[in-house]
Amino acid sequence: MKVIIANYRYFIAGGPERYMFNFMREARKMGVECIPFSVDYAKNVATPYSKYFITARGGRDNYLYGGIKATPKNIYRMLKGAIYNTEAERKLRKLIRDEKPDVVYILNQTNSLSPSIINAAKKEGVRVVHRISDFFMFCPKLDFLCGDEICESCMCGNYKKALEKRCVKNSRVATWVRVFAMKVHTLIKIYKKVDAYITTCEFTKNKLIEGGIQADKVYCVPTFTEVDGVKPDYTNENYVLYLGRLSEQKGIIYAVEAMKYLKHYNVKLKITGELDDSQYSKMLSELIRENKLENSVEFLGFMKGEALETTIKNSMCIINPAIWYENMPNTVIESYAYGKPVLASNIGSLAEIVEDGYTGLLFEPKSSEDIAKKIEYLLNKPEIIAEYGRNARMVCEKKYSAKTHMNKVIGILGNGDE
Numbered sequence: 001m002k003v004i005i006a007n008y009r010y011f012i013a014g015g016p017e018r019y020m021f022n023f024m025r026e027a028r029k030m031g032v033e034c035i036p037f038s039v040d041y042a043k044n045v046a047t048p049y050s051k052y053f054i055t056a057r058g059g060r061d062n063y064l065y066g067g068i069k070a071t072p073k074n075i076y077r078m079l080k081g082a083i084y085n086t087e088a089e090r091k092l093r094k095l096i097r098d099e100k101p102d103v104v105y106i107l108n109q110t111n112s113l114s115p116s117i118i119n120a121a122k123k124e125g126v127r128v129v130h131r132i133s134d135f136f137m138f139c140p141k142l143d144f145l146c147g148d149e150i151c152e153s154c155m156c157g158n159y160k161k162a163l164e165k166r167c168v169k170n171s172r173v174a175t176w177v178r179v180f181a182m183k184v185h186t187l188i189k190i191y192k193k194v195d196a197y198i199t200t201c202e203f204t205k206n207k208l209i210e211g212g213i214q215a216d217k218v219y220c221v222p223t224f225t226e227v228d229g230v231k232p233d234y235t236n237e238n239y240v241l242y243l244g245r246l247s248e249q250k251g252i253i254y255a256v257e258a259m260k261y262l263k264h265y266n267v268k269l270k271i272t273g274e275l276d277d278s279q280y281s282k283m284l285s286e287l288i289r290e291n292k293l294e295n296s297v298e299f300l301g302f303m304k305g306e307a308l309e310t311t312i313k314n315s316m317c318i319i320n321p322a323i324w325y326e327n328m329p330n331t332v333i334e335s336y337a338y339g340k341p342v343l344a345s346n347i348g349s350l351a352e353i354v355e356d357g358y359t360g361l362l363f364e365p366k367s368s369e370d371i372a373k374k375i376e377y378l379l380n381k382p383e384i385i386a387e388y389g390r391n392a393r394m395v396c397e398k399k400y401s402a403k404t405h406m407n408k409v410i411g412i413l414g415n416g417d418e
Helices: 015-029 048-052 072-083 086-099 116-123 160-165 172-187 202-210 252-261 279-290 305-313 330-337 368-380 382-399 402-415
Strands: 002-007 033-037 103-108 127-132 196-199 218-220 239-242 268-272 297-301 317-320 342-345 360-363
Touching (some): 002 015, 002 086, 015 033, 015 103, 015 330, 033 048, 072 172, 086 116, 103 402, 116 127, 127 402, 196 402, 202 218, 239 252, 252 268, 252 279, 252 368, 268 305, 330 382, 342 368, 360 368, 360 382, 368 382
Parallel strands (some): 002 033, 002 103, 103 127, 127 196, 239 268, 239 317, 268 297, 342 360
């Protein structure tokens, strides 16, 4: 089998890209040839297929959409990327003609490659499978959040609230562009042309069906992580670990606030990443200072490799205090592989993949007091930490291994048979 994998980045910037490169590695082991199709960024992993990649809006060195200068050329590229990128359609059709793939596997195309690549594949008679990692089809902001509250007002195509609230980057223009693009995509029925959708959890699968996607086209295939090469560790050094970005939707501020209720315990919250000059970081700093939490909260900076592995292995548990629905974050199943229980918000996919009282504990979203209670429960019953950790490892081996994932996805890519 030969597969074109389309994603708007060909370098690791987050979970979707880690999945992409891991998928390509595992596919090669199965004799499946993977061909990338992406945007021409200077940071990309080297590939002979880069000659097919499309022009980066804002330049090859500009990876962050917010930093693009508002020149006429860049504005045109942004509109094209959001609505219909004719360059992407043209170049993908050429790649298909040259390589003759069996299927195009789309990961992320929003605001860059655009859904034009769906048309490109169908015009060349090639099957299209689209993996869903956020809620771009139904929410201009992609995450079903309005401020810090869950909002599904746009679910059925009524974008009035989004325009009023300037949901996208707090910009009237950016919000209008996204809304207009979504209306165009609905009008031309572009997503009806996709042969199959893959979601990572049942929650997202149900959202797609609720939004009008044909039920028999949607397959739930949880993502995967390295299991065989990871040795679990059921001991700990009495700290809770947060893995992820310091962003509002991730809800880390509630985990930080929870530590003020736990000062009488010998426990720390350790956070991968570091504070910067963003407004959110300033809020975190102020919260720590006001509650005298300097000895309870530690920022570890950017971590990877052996240092990150050791930090995970020594943790008591991993915490995910997200305030949005999430879409099966890699950090949860990676933690399972290391034999670590997970504390998570009782919301969206997290309520599905964290089995309350078995692989971890769920708490009320945005409740620092409930977070503190769950941490306190583990501190008072240390034997439960190891028990949950062993359960988590067993679940990971059964549900989230590479073999399980790849067999299902390759079946769907081939003919829709899991």
